Amino acid sequence: MLHAEGPLLSIDVTDGVSETITVDDVCSSYIGGRGVATRLAYERIPFDADPFGPENRLVFTTGPMQSSRMSFTGRTNCTGVSPLTDGLLSSNAGGFVSRNLAATGYSAVEFVGASDELVVVHVTDEGVEIEAVPDLEEAPVSETVEYLASVHDLDAEHVACIGPAGENLVRFAAIMTSESRAFGRGGLGAVLGSKNVKAITFRGNSPPEVEIPPVQMDVHREAATSDNIMKRQGTTSITELANEVGALPTRYFSELAYEGVDGISGDRVEEKKFKKGTCSACAFACKLPTRDEETGIETEGPEYETVMAFGSNAGVDDVVDVMRSNELCDELGLDTISAGDVVSAYLAAEDEFGNVDLIHDLVERIAYREDEGDRLAEGVARCHEELGVENWTVKGMEFPAHDGRTLNGQGLGFATSNRGADHMFAVFYSYEYPLVSSDDALDPEGLANKAPLLVKQENARALEDCGIICRFSREFMTPERMEQLFDVDYEDLLAIGERVITLERHFNNQRGVDRTDDTLPYDLPNFEAALDEYYGVRGWNNDGTVPDHTVADL
Incomplete structure (x- = not known):
């Protein structure tokens, strides 16, 4: 292998x-x-x-x-x-x-x-x-x-x-x-x-000698020649679709669609893009170097999650204002999703949605832990009671977009993720918008029979993270190509992803994490039954802990 x-x-x-x-x-x-x-x-x-x-x-x-x-x-x-x-x-x-x-x-x-x-x-x-x-x-x-x-x-x-x-x-x-x-x-x-x-x-000048099968060039060539909207708009290409189906968190999660979405859409971001951007060795080039000539703001992005966190969730409808928030977070070293959600929580508490000057001031105060920023720097889970707002987190992590109240399988994925409210842990939303073929698409409503696919998706994403291979390769990195690259049967590769998730979970179990942490700030139909099914597929105990014999086997 x-x-x-x-x-x-x-x-x-x-x-x-x-x-x-x-x-x-x-x-x-x-x-x-x-x-x-x-x-x-x-x-x-x-x-x-x-x-x-x-x-x-x-x-x-x-x-x-x-x-x-x-x-x-x-x-x-x-x-x-x-x-x-x-x-x-x-x-x-x-x-x-x-x-x-x-x-x-x-x-x-x-x-x-x-x-x-x-x-x-x-x-x-x-x-x-x-x-x-x-x-x-x-x-x-x-x-x-x-x-x-x-x-x-x-x-x-x-x-x-x-x-x-x-x-x-x-x-x-x-x-x-x-x-x-x-x-x-x-x-x-x-x-x-x-x-x-x-x-x-x-x-250094001592890279490892690893022989990569020739299929790598097939992937590289297709990435270079594909006509994909992400090459123009990055992840913001999904903004209007999310809004249309009611999965775009708005005004600190109080609404599911935003009337000002046009001002922060993928089209608006594309208008500000002034050159191509990419990562090492990647011909897909989905990054977003953006510039606003009038204000002089230059940044990379914002990506969709930042558009949600500092746009719709904060009541902001101008992409240039979101660009400024993005630039501040990059300069000060902040996760844009959590930062945007924490700021949005404060805006909800103070009835200040859309106050751009306040938003940018809060970002800086958070980074330096000054005044109100010191409390907000602790995150929503630790400050929501003082603010008097709901705790929109799972396991302490603030929510991204792709709202689970509409995309119910993704909601289950937020609850089960070892990382907390994280859309990339399984990327289950792709089946429910859908962003996959009609044959693979799922009804976003309900949780029936979704747990087994969620487990497979989590394992597959963990496998990518072992590779390490970007999430945006999904159209190109088929199971057959994964087998060729790693010289192992795909089911055996998924088993490696499963081991990673199991080790993460068992470590966290020792720190007190169990079923009571696999929760959501909203109700989903038959959620507890779906959680039982998820644990059953994983072979975990019904309280959300990993059996000792499973760890011993690893």
């Missing part, structure tokens, strides 16, 4: 000591990416670790596909205990850092401990250097990138860093790479901040 190659580099930033550890057995069993990181984290992070404590670890990983030249492979995984959900969580980012990490020769690089001073950690194929950077305290992302370029001749594609939000332990702080790409969900930027690590750089 094709898998990542190379050892684990473990760096204790407390005293600057690093060691190299052979993990061939883990790589061969879990492929790479999220799988390898989850297995390593499961073994090396105490079950009772404080997310902000030195015993928590952040594990960065690549997969075998980062040794290819195939489209959809410009991604990197990061895993640790989340300060937002308090569970083991993986997030991955696009951009260009993945191949620079692979070029160091390591399949995984982990960080443990905590530094007494703010540092940058330089990882190369020749060793580790830790540099004190007191002058970068609370520097925005662009300033950090500029410093590394001018002093170390390292451009943004070599860098993963945090902004002020990470240093100030905002629970939904992101780790930024290539300046505008984010390890966004779950607050892993705050974990890096708790270790006093401002940035990590990767550089």
Whole structure:
């Protein structure tokens, strides 16, 4: 089976000591990416670790596909205990850092401990250097990138860093790479901040020797030649469809469609796009470098989830205002979904929907934990009672779009996801809009017979994260091609994805997560029966815990 190659580099930033550890057995069993990181984290992070404590670890990983030249492979995984959900969580980012990490020769690089001073950690194929950077305290992302370029001749594609939000332990702080790409969900930027690590750089000339089957070029060619609306509008191409079917959260989830949708639609974003944008080695080029000539705002995006969080959910109907929110989050190092939802919760409490100046002011105050921003930096689950609004989270994570009150199977997926309210954990919404063929489409209403497909979707997405392969490859990465690439039967590949999800779940079980956490802030028909069916398909206990014998088998 094709898998990542190379050892684990473990760096204790407390005293600057690093060691190299052979993990061939883990790589061969879990492929790479999220799988390898989850297995390593499961073994090396105490079950009772404080997310902000030195015993928590952040594990960065690549997969075998980062040794290819195939489209959809410009991604990197990061895993640790989340300060937002308090569970083991993986997030991955696009951009260009993945191949620079692979070029160091390591399949995984982990960080443990905590530094007494703010540092940058330089990882190369020749060793580790830790540099004190007191002058970068609370520097925005662009300033950090500029410093590394001018002093170390390292451009943004070599860098993963945090902004002020990470240093100030905002629970939904992101780790930024290539300046505008984010390890966004779950607050892993705050974990890096708790270790006093401002940035990590990767550089080397020792990529692993992994032989990728020729089918990679078929995928790459089709990605280059396909005529897909995402090449023009990215994920915002779905905005008007979501609004039409009633799945676009509006005014802090009080409504399901937005009368101002035209002002934040994919067409409006496309009008602001001024050049192509892509990730490493990808010919699909679905990214959105945008510019507004009148205001001078230039950013990348916004993508659909940001359009929801800072657009419809905040009562904003001008894409330029959403662009500004997006730019602020990238500069300050914030997950746009959680940040937008938290701001929208405050707007709901104060009856200030559409107040753009207030929105942008709140984003900055959150990042620096100033005044009201200090409370909002804790996330909706921890501040909703004080605000007097509903708790629109699952397991502490704020909701994306694709509203489960309309797309019921996706609603079930929000509840079961180990990461909490996360649309990418299963991407079940694609069957219910639908974004798949009519033969595969499902009635969005009801939960009957959806649990088995949800399990399969979760396993398949975990498999992609082991690869690591982008979610947007779904038209090109068929099961047959996955078999050719990894040289393993597809059902066996799905079993690897299942193992990853089971390990995540068991780790979180040890931290108290069970059926009572697989809930939603709204009712769905026959939800409890569907949850029973889901656990049954997974082979888990009816209380949402993983049986001990299942873990022993793994």
